[in-house]
Amino acid sequence: MMRKISILDTTLRDGEQSPGASMTREDKVAIARQLVRLNVDVIEAGFPASSPGDFEAVRMVCDAVGDGAVVCALTRAVESDITAAAEALSHAARPRIQTGIGVSESHLRDKLHMTPDECIERIRRTVLFARNLCDDVQFYAEDAARADCAFLARACHAALESGATVINIPDTTGYALPEDFARRIRYLFEQVDGLDEVVLSVHCHDDLGLACALSLAGVAAGASQVDCTINGLGERAGNCALEELVMAIHVHGQEMGVFADVNTRELARTSRLVSSVTGMRVQANKAIVGANAFAHSSGIHQDGVLKNASTYQIIDPVEVGMATSRIVLTARSGHAALEHRLEELGFEFDEDTLDEIYDRFLELADRKREVFDEELESLVGEMGRQSKSIYSLQALQVSTGFPLTPTVTLTLADETGKQHTVATTGDGPINAAYSAVNQIVGVENELLEFDVSAVTHGTDSVGEVYVRISGPEGRVFTGRGADPDIIVSSVRAYLDALNRLLHSQRSESDS
Numbered sequence: 001m002m003r004k005i006s007i008l009d010t011t012l013r014d015g016e017q018s019p020g021a022s023m024t025r026e027d028k029v030a031i032a033r034q035l036v037r038l039n040v041d042v043i044e045a046g047f048p049a050s051s052p053g054d055f056e057a058v059r060m061v062c063d064a065v066g067d068g069a070v071v072c073a074l075t076r077a078v079e080s081d082i083t084a085a086a087e088a089l090s091h092a093a094r095p096r097i098q099t100g101i102g103v104s105e106s107h108l109r110d111k112l113h114m115t116p117d118e119c120i121e122r123i124r125r126t127v128l129f130a131r132n133l134c135d136d137v138q139f140y141a142e143d144a145a146r147a148d149c150a151f152l153a154r155a156c157h158a159a160l161e162s163g164a165t166v167i168n169i170p171d172t173t174g175y176a177l178p179e180d181f182a183r184r185i186r187y188l189f190e191q192v193d194g195l196d197e198v199v200l201s202v203h204c205h206d207d208l209g210l211a212c213a214l215s216l217a218g219v220a221a222g223a224s225q226v227d228c229t230i231n232g233l234g235e236r237a238g239n240c241a242l243e244e245l246v247m248a249i250h251v252h253g254q255e256m257g258v259f260a261d262v263n264t265r266e267l268a269r270t271s272r273l274v275s276s277v278t279g280m281r282v283q284a285n286k287a288i289v290g291a292n293a294f295a296h297s298s299g300i301h302q303d304g305v306l307k308n309a310s311t312y313q314i315i316d317p318v319e320v321g322m323a324t325s326r327i328v329l330t331a332r333s334g335h336a337a338l339e340h341r342l343e344e345l346g347f348e349f350d351e352d353t354l355d356e357i358y359d360r361f362l363e364l365a366d367r368k369r370e371v372f373d374e375e376l377e378s379l380v381g382e383m384g385r386q387s388k389s390i391y392s393l394q395a396l397q398v399s400t401g402f403p404l405t406p407t408v409t410l411t412l413a414d415e416t417g418k419q420h421t422v423a424t425t426g427d428g429p430i431n432a433a434y435s436a437v438n439q440i441v442g443v444e445n446e447l448l449e450f451d452v453s454a455v456t457h458g459t460d461s462v463g464e465v466y467v468r469i470s471g472p473e474g475r476v477f478t479g480r481g482a483d484p485d486i487i488v489s490s491v492r493a494y495l496d497a498l499n500r501l502l503h504s505q506r507s508e509s510d511s
């Protein structure tokens with residue numbers, strides 16, 4: 001009999017902990033809707049006790065998801081955290097509270113200052129407390145991969161006896177080797193009575209590039225849930241990438257006796273949405289969803305693939321939604337055609353937003369004749385980010401060439417509608433434009449990364465620019481801009497990052 005592997009997606013919680021990947025509530029709702037289309041089993045929506053914003057985001061995700069997935073909220077083993085999570089989940093059709101505590105020697109001694117017995121007592125108390133507020137409680141044993149095995153078994157046993165329905169074994173620091181991790185899971189199944197009657201989950205980090213291998217080792221040893229994130233986002237080197245795990249199960253599920261009930265054709269689109277919302281680019285050679293994942297450049301390979309695709313290719317790109325772009329719309333497409341196409345791509349908007357998107361679409365279609373799906377997604381993604389604008393681009397004039405000194409005249413509007421114009425020169429047109437922006441915005445920042453790429457093929461493609469900047473306290477912000485003119489994209493991306501920096505400064509001075 002084939003065993004089902006549940007997929008818990010924690011892009012909205014662990015993924016958001018990637019430096020620079022913070023998301024607004026609206027971003028989280030858009031990703032949650034897409035995760036439902038992808039058909040994940042559980043969505044970890046946030047950590048409600050961490051901030052009022054996160055509390056509200058969890059609530060909004062519950063409303064958006066309905067009964068499309070279990071919605072889970074993270075807590076520490078602290079009663080007030082658990083109460084906040086239960087409140088935030090009160091709208092969920094299928095709520096789950098995740099609570100837990102560090103169980104390794106260093107967590108007990110250096111972080112928690114607890115004896116092992118005190119830790120077990122805390123587990124019993126808090127799991128029971130959570131169970132009284134919610135029927136579905138996931139217990140995580142933080143740093144389980146480095147914990148003493150016998151103590152880990154005791155902790156799991158205590159959680160089970162107190163009513164936990166899922167036991168989560170994380171490799172919090174990404175330390176383990178697959179075979180050792182599997183042995184640990186098998187040991188737990190042998191030692192903990194009743195563990196085979198609940199769900200055992202694994203949560204692995206990619207510090208050694210092993211997150212997916214560790215998760216699969218866990219599955220082979222009997223785990224029936226895996227915590228993942230889209231594009232492998234997450235703390236430090238990130239979590240197990242959902243698309244990698246799901247496709248590994250897709251390719252090898254038969255021999256492993258397992259399957260995952262995920263709509264693989266939504267993988268590429270989900271990856272693009274998360275990348276565009278967070279501004280965290282996917283590297284070209286990334287497995288499954290990278291731009292080169294299905295590209296063959298060697299002549300020998302190309303020949304083989306043309307004769308029989310399976311010669312050098314284990315996955316059909318169509319199966320993960322990486323099919324080639326097709327023409328969708330032109331300047332002659334009407335409002336209804338655009339709305340229909342957006343619906344097919346999974347977007348829902350109110351009338352006002354649709355009108356705004358239509359205007360932007362016409363502007364784009366006038367300039368580049370054919371608009372592809374990816375360009376439409378890029379435009380919508382960018383508009384979502386621009387809605388939080390403090391400064392917006394009004395006009396830009398650039399004169400550059402060889403051997404000219406690049407000159408830029410730039411006008412920005414602030415949120416009161418007041419216009420600011422600056423003319424300046426620079427080493428290059430983007431350098432000149434950025435120094436004009438800085439003269440107007442006037443906030444200390446450092447450009448850490450600048451990346452430009454084409455959304456589709458062809459020299460007339462929309463150019464997407466990603467930037468990463470660090471603010472006065474070293475916090476990292478990402479920005480993204482899309483336009484057929486890459487100097488315009490560059491300015492939009494920089495403004496997006498600066499707007500996010502300004503917003504965070506404001507929300508900090510509010511609280």
Ligand SMILES: [Zn+2]
Nearest residue numbers: 014172203235
């Ligand atoms: Zn984690």
